[in-house]
Amino acid sequence: MGLLSEEVVVIRQGKTEGDPVEITVNCPDKVGLGCDLSRIVFEFGLCVVKADVSTDCKWCLVIFWVVPNAHSSRPTDWVMLKKRLVESCPPSSLMFYYVLNPEPKPKQLYVLQIGSVDRTGLLNDVSQALWELELTIHKVKVWTMPDDNCMDLFYITDNRELLHTEKRQEATCNYLKKMLGESSTYCELRLSSPEFGGLECTTTSLSPSVAENMFSHGLSDFETDLRNGVGYGRKSIVSVSLDNSLSPAHTLLQISCKSQKGLLYDVMRTLKDYNIQGSYVRLSANAKGICEMDLFVLQADGKKILDHDKQNAFCSRLEMEISNPVRVMVTNRGPDTELLVATPIELSGRGRPRVLYDVTLALKMLDICIFTADIGRNIIGGSQWEVYRFLLNDRHDLSLGNSHTRNQVVENVRKMLVA
Known part of the structure; x- marks a missing residue:
């Protein structure tokens, strides 16, 4: 097995509309390469309908045939997809060596604070915008004030690793303000403080009964x-x-x-x-x-x-x-209704892609507003999980205290995440 093309990644569109797009990756092998590549394809809202992967532990040839997921509302950025796939591949200079899985290089964590007027689907739109900016969300805090103003706090890293520059920060805030329009009140970026303690410390507490219901059953x-x-x-x-x-x-x-x-x-x-x-x-x-x-x-x-x-x-x-790749349930948190979503974390420390976007899209389609949101990490049963928590607002025509409505929320969120 050897180099079949000068390009590491080749993307070929289908001959007719609706045909799968063929993605070919031809590069040195490394432990977990298939996981890294399939993760990126998943992150771009694509579904693999056919795949062929072969390796001799030195060189790897990967071919994916992909189509957009059912709920993909925006066209795929094929240029960015190719760039991300190329970045995940070992350099060709290592073609005669089997690359062991290296320790992930830690990235600088930043805090993005956004103020705006609250509305249905706001968090979904912001999460999509941050993804388009190649920013990865690791934790989020969202509060809705009594005057319907909303404050969103995102802990993010930059895939381009340029967020330390004034130009990148200014471009990020301008992009978000343009997306939010007149509802935007302010946008601020800064380095995360040492008191935050890093991503491994972003824990969130779950009551024993909630943990039992979410994780004890298959x-x-x-x-x-x-x-x-x-x-x-x-x-x-x-x-x-x-x-x-x-x-x-x-x-x-x-x-x-x-x-x-x-x-x-x-x-x-x-x-x-x-x-x-x-x-x-x-x-x-x-x-x-x-x-x-x-x-x-x-x-x-x-x-x-x-x-x-x-x-x-x-x-x-x-x-x-x-x-059962994701766990979803609706429960009471005092007088409020809370949606909980838990997804496994890779041993490398990365969470599942698209969770925040898919969950908030499902809630947006149900016309349900989010009062507060939080993301944390828990070790449960010896495994690390990322737990998303959303306090939900009742609609005037839809009570979240109703068991049928709760089941509908769980079903729609789970379908959006997995189906």
Whole structure:
């Protein structure tokens, strides 16, 4: 396997409108490369309908066929996508060396403070604008004042690493003020203070009962309703199996499940967290929405997965990550209604892409306003989770105290995140 093109990333549009776009990545291999690439594609609101990935542990060839997700409302910025994909690849000078997963380089954390008049969908619009500016949101605090003015506090890092410059800061605030229009009251950027303590310290407390309901069960209430109402059980939705008889050097991992948003990312993220290398990966989805994946994998020591206990643990973890990649519930917080969304954090420390945007879009489509919002991190069951908390405002024609309404919120948010 070697260099097939002078370009590391090639993007080819479909021949006719509606055809999948073909993305080819041809570069030296590294641990977790498939996870990093599929994460970027997921972050750009694209769904992988077919994939071929092959590597000899020195050089990697990745081909994704992608289409926009159902709720993608803006055209894909293919130039920015290519730039991000190229940046995630090891340099070609390392083509004869298998690149170990390096420690992520810490980025400078900044605080962005925005003042504006509150309205439905405000947080969704701001999160989209920050993504377009190539700024990553790590934590957010949102307050709505009695006079309907809103103060948003974002802890962000800059993918361009230029936010220390006055030019970049001014361009960021101007972009946001233009997006907000007359509702904008002020915009301020500054370095995060040492008292903040870093992203690993951004914890949020959950009551024991809430933690029990969100994390102790493999299925959410929404999934249970699906199972009872449509006849799909967890075992029939997701099938994960390992076979060591078909290859002399690799373990064959086979997955069959319903096609869903971020599926390839969830699978590759789990492999990366387990330090398992995929030498060959093939994904295809049929017209009925069923996705089939074949992966020839190895442990970090270059051997098959032979230990029976490891096999069971790995298959159970994969099944859980596919069937329930996000946790969503609506509960009471004193007299208020709180929406909670929890997503797993990669061992590298990165949270799941698009969560803030997708959740706020679902609430925007329901015409539900957010009174306050917060993002924190918790260690639950030995795993680290990113927890999003939203205090919601009742609509004049819709009471959030009603169980049917709450179930509708949970269903719509979960669909936006996964379906």
